[in-house]
Amino acid sequence: MSKLIPTVCGMYCDECDHYEKDCQGCDESEGAIFWNEFVDIECCPVYDCCVNIKHLVHCGQCDEMPCERYFRFRDPGVTDEEAKQVLEKQKTCLARRVQEDTEL
Incomplete structure (x- = not known):
């Protein structure tokens, strides 16, 4: 089961194929x-x-x-539609985290 380790951009480290193999995560590696x-x-x-x-x-x-940083370094193997879907997922995650922040 996923631990759901959130990144600053709205993704989750533990959903990435590279997590713990090639990468220790965004926070752990300080970007x-x-x-x-x-x-x-x-x-x-x-x-x-x-x-x-x-x-x-x-x-x-x-x-x-x-912001423009979200679009500057995009995986060239990802279609425009896939990139749009990823961005929507990130925005949803971040909106949920903002809601959680206000509930604390």
């Missing part, structure tokens, strides 16, 4: 995740903006969500 080497960056730009620059817990707390 230095497995795919960074393929695009020649040190830190995921979404993680960097959210955590390091804006000091937010997740992107749902940001008024700019979704």
Whole structure:
């Protein structure tokens, strides 16, 4: 069963095929995740903006969500429709987390 380890962008680390194999997760690696080497960056730009620059817990707390960072580094193997579905899933997750934040 999934532990549901949320990322700042609205995904879940434990739903990723690379989790625990190639990547320890966004928070654990502080944004230095497995795919960074393929695009020649040190830190995921979404993680960097959210955590390091804006000091937010997740992107749902940001008024700019979704921002251009969500679209800059897209998997080339993903169709436009698949990318749209992923973004909708992220937005739903982040909206749920914002609701949970307000209930605390």
